[in-house]
Amino acid sequence: MRSILIKLLFFFFIASSLQAQELLPFVENYNKSDYQGDNQIWNVAQGKDNAMYFANNHYLLRYDGVIWEKYTLPNKTIIRSILIEGDRIYSGSYKEFGYWYRKDGKMKYVSITKKLRLFAEKDNEEIWKIFRYKNALYFQSFNDVFIYDGKHIQKIKFPFLISYCFVANDNVYVASVEKGVFKMDGSQIQNPKGWNVLKNTVVHAIEEYQNKTYIFTQKKGIFVDEKGILKPWNNALNEVLKASTINVAKFIKNNKLVVGTGNRGVFIYDLTKNTYENIDRNNVLMNNSILSIGFDKENDLWLGLDNGIAHVEVNSPITFFYDNSGLLGSVYSVATTSKGYLIASNHGLYEFESGNFKMIPNTQGQAWNITKINNKYIIGHNDGTFCYENGSLVKTNKISGGWNLSKSIINDAYFQSTYSGVLVYNDISKLTEHKTIQNLSKPIKYVAQNRKNEIWAADNYRGLYRVLYDDNYKTIKVENITQQSKIKNDFGVKIFEFRNEILFLINNSWYSYDALNNKLEGNKTFNDSFKNITDVVAIDEDHFIVLQNGVLYHIYAKGNKFIWNIIQEKYYKGKLINDNLRIFKTQNHYLLNLDDGFISLQLKYENKQNKGVKIEAFNEGGLVQNDSKIKFNTELKINVISGIYGASKPNLYYRLNDKSEYTPVLNGLVVLNNLNSGSHSILIYKNDGANFEKVSSFEFTVAQPWYFSFWVIVLYFLLIGAVLFFYYKWNKLRYVQKLKLQAEEQKHQREILEMELKAENELNVQEYEKHILELELQTKSSEVAGKSLSIAKQSEMIENIQSILDSEKDFNKLKSEIKKAIKINEVNKHEWETFETNLNQIHNEFIINLSKKYPHLTPKDIKLCIYLKMNLSSKEIAPIMNISFRGVELHRYRLRKKLNLSQEDNLSKFLLTL
Incomplete structure (x- = not known):
């Protein structure tokens, strides 16, 4: 009991000097749905082609940063190990080992052991490790080691069960399961002096570091051999590792040790700082069981998990503070303290010390901003303004919504923008004493001053105001300067202070104030250098952050030159709080707030993007070489492979056929469809935010469609000839028929003419008959008139007779005169009847x-x-x-x-x- 207590006290004493860092490297997780493979990843290595290769049970996985490929052995057995040398990827599996090589965009396999009787029928042999020692390759199973010199294979059988073999100190060590560790000399083995403590212990790694040999056991922690003396590693982390089950370990650059465990994830120990990071499922890792460790040329980690793959950017200038619990909420501002961090979130104000969150009492609600002035932290909160100092918090005023606190360029005054206007602090040490800028009672987001008795205030919604006041802060004049400058879209104005100059970012354009004309004028320097900027945040006089097309860039102003450093979008995609980016500078780092934590980035970091970009194009599943031809109306997939997986991965764009617009290369893949036949080119550019630089190109030709091929064109000519021939025949037939029709038509026309003539003659006859009838009618009328006249004469005759009778006395003479008158004017009965008949007809x-x-x-x-x-x-x-x-x-x-x-x-x- 006493010994246990002493050990606990010793562990506590050492742990007090060991700092567990909260900032973690960025981790990209890949699960089975990404690579479509099996669970365990037994081995990881990077190839000469910069692609990452993984031994994944039944599959060899390949990932080039764009697409995942998977391959199986001809006998479909499990792949346990891989080793890469040159263009060959050696793999070990069940009773089989050989190598892979890449041809025409596919991996091909060549068996070394095919037709060789190396494995006994009863042996259940799997090649668990491949390593090179001197001029030979060693393929190790749990029972044997096969030494391959490129031509011949030598088999060495051990009298005990092997866990693993290791190369260290120019020696090959063989770790048995029960009998300890042996040093191998050719086919001979011997137990190193003083290593008997390792008996009945499973050893999972032996590494050499600074003239010391480190032995990593599964459950007894780490041992160190120094000058022939083996003893436990004197470090508090060793006690943690004993309970974590060590699976794999490696020393990496920058004096770091990486230990993969069976139940606690991975530990990254900094031997220089005596600090460590533990990455596990509690923060960002998918799985706590680490089966293998690999590295890429950026010296970043690739972890093979019991279920999945993790890429850990241990050498990235960017580290992260994660809150997977959701307790913290969205971070709006963060500042470092002597014990940890002070964090303003939408849930309230938090202290973070010794790995634990603690909400400061009475700060629930939206906290906006933290500004450190000397040893004080001034917090703008929805409920007012607070001052945090030496672990205690005091509320200094109740004015809601302290968005930002900015220092005057001309004196020591501070201006605070709030929901209801602007507060002025002449003495920042006396936070309870402040004045309010009058006639500006509206939500103000940003405030700046570079002239006496004048401030600039940006409305939270729209508008930029120039406020003039006297020495007693009595407002003289408030001008809406965006309206005066006739800027129509003045929503979300941002004020940026750069080297004692105040600039205004309005609707992606930069402006400065022209005092002579009392209006805003475009700022040529910034408009030329920073286009399409939607947000800007100052760090110090020479450094600031801009947000361009959704990508953050760290800008270093070196004299009159601006140096752009891209911050890869993968670090913050979907996590930026729009219009509320905050920067806190601490020594040579700065902190940037995110939805679920914050980023720490080195201030002098320069992202020298890799220019070596490789293009692999595939059409209908086959690799397309440069300057080759593809079929018409087929899809062309172009993989743009940089071979870089970490922070220096280039920001790539492409242009098709030298068109003017630059299109982002999303996830390294360009898919082209519906291309016209003929020659095409795709140009790949690296973009640093300010300039586009060509890094690669690919030329190809789209074939003519099948209906424009040679034989089809010949067929077209034959068809056209046949059509013309039949058209000629048809026209000739039509011509003959036309002649016949014309003859018949002429015949019909003659018949019609004859009929018309006949009809015309008949009409003429009718007209003639009508004329005759009219003449007869006229005759009848004349007859009627004659009869009428006759009658009239008879009447006259009667009157004459009457006259004769009256005048003549002689009877005979009278008789004779009367007879004479009657005879002259006699009208017979027939004429009267004729008269009446004609009269009725007319x-x-x-x-x-x-x-x-x-x-x-x-x-x-x-x-x-x-x-x-x-x-x-x-x-x-x-x-x-x-x-x-x-x-x-x-x-x-x-x-x-x-x-x-x-x-x-x-x-x-x-x-x-x-």
């Missing part, structure tokens, strides 16, 4: 119409109407009708009554209208 239509309209008229009435229509007088009508003149007048009177005519109506004219 006026037949008139008689019919009159009878229809006035059916009650008598024949005598109708005769009178005819005579009246002929315009005969009553005197002329009387003898025709054989009545007296008075009788005609009486008859006319009665007729007017029957025709319903008034006295004013003319009877003869009325009858003419019928």
Whole structure:
């Protein structure tokens, strides 16, 4: 019991000098859904082609940063180990080892042991490790070691079960499961002096570091051999590792030790600082069981997990503070303290010390900003302003919403932007004493001053105001300067102070104030250097951050030159709090807030993006060489491979056929469809934010569509010839038919002409007959008129006779005169009948119409109407009708009554209208 207590006290004493860092390297996790393989990753290595290779049970996985590929052995057995030398990827599996090479965009396998009887039938042999020692390759199973010199294979069988073999101090060590560790000399083995403590211990790694040999055991921790003396590693971390089950360990650059465990993830120990980082499932790792460790040329870690793969950027200038618990919320501002961090979030104000969060009492709610001035931390909060000093918090005012606190360029005054205007602190050490800028009672987001009695205030929503005041801070004038400058879109104005100059970022354009014209003018330097900027945050006089097209850039202003350093989007994608980027500078680092934590980035970091970009193009599953041809209307997939997986990965764009626009290369893949036939080129550019630099290109040709191929064109000509031939025949046939039709048409036309002539003749005959009838009608009319005249003469004769009778007294002479008068004017009965018949024929239509309209008229009435229509007088009508003149007048009177005519109506004219 006493010994246990002493050990605990010793562990506590050492642990007090060991700092567990909260800032962790960036980790990219890949699960089975990404690589479509099995669970365990037994080995990791980077190839000469910069692709990462993984031994993944039944698969050899390959990842070039763009796509995952997986391959199986011909016998479908499990792949346990890999080793890469040159263009060959050696792999070990069940009773089999050989190598892979890449050809035409695919991995090909060559067996070394094929047709060789190296493995006994009863042995259940798997090659768990491959390593090079001197001029040979060693393939190690749990029972044997196979030494391959490129031509021959030597088999060494051990009398005990092997865990692993290791190369250290120019020696090969063989770790048994029960009998300890042996040093191998050719086919001979011997137990190193003083290493008996390792018996009955599983050794998972032996590494050499600074002339010391470190032995990593599964459950007994780490041992160190120094000058032939083996003893436990004197470090508090060793006690932690004993309970964590060491699976694999390696020393890496920058004096760091990486230990992968079975249940605690990975430990990264800094031997210089005596600090460590533990990355496990509690923070960012998918799985706590580390089976293998690999490195890339950036010296970043690749972890093979029991279920998945993790890329850990241990050499990145960027580290992260994660909060996977959700307790913290979205971080709006962060500052370092002597014990940890002070964090302002949407949940409140937090202290972070010794790995634990603690909300400071009475700070629940939205905390906006933390500004460190000397040893004080001034916090802008939804409920007012707080001051944090030496672990205690004091509320200094109740004015809501302290967004930002900025120092005047001309004196020691500070201006605080709030929900309701601007506060002024003449003495920042007296936070309870402040003044308010009058006539500016609105939400102000940013404030700056570079002239006495003048400040610039940006509205949280829209508008930029220039405020003039006297020495007592009494407002003299408030000008909406964006309106005066006729800037229509003045939403979300940002104020940026750069080297004692105040700049304004409005709708992606930069402005400065022209005092002579009292308006904003475009700033040429910044508009030329920083286009499409949506946000800007100052760090110090020479450093600031800009957000361009969703990508952050760290800008170093070196004299009049701006040096751009991209901060890869993968570090913060979907985690930036728009319009609320905050920077806290601490020594040679700065902190940038995120949704679930914050980023720490080296201030002098320069991202020298890699220019070596390789292009692999695939069409219909096959590799397409440069300047080759692809089929028409097929998809071309272009993998743009940089071979860089960490912070210096280039920001790539492409242009198709030298078009003007630059298109981002998303996830390293460019997919082209619906390309026109002919030559095409795709140009790849690296972008540092300010300039585009060409880094690679790919030329290809799209074939003519099948319907434009040679034989199809020949077929087209044959078809066109056949069509022309048949068209000629058809036209000829049509011509003959046309001639026949023309003949028939002419025949028909002649027939029609004859018929027309015949019809015309018949018409002429009809006209002639009509003319004859008209003549006859005229004759009849003449006859009627003659008869009328005859009648009139008879009347005259009668009158003459009457006169003779009255004047002549001699009877004989009287008789003779009367006979003579009668004979001259005699009218026979036949002529009267003829007269009436002709009269009726001439006026037949008139008689019919009159009878229809006035059916009650008598024949005598109708005769009178005819005579009246002929315009005969009553005197002329009387003898025709054989009545007296008075009788005609009486008859006319009665007729007017029957025709319903008034006295004013003319009877003869009325009858003419019928």
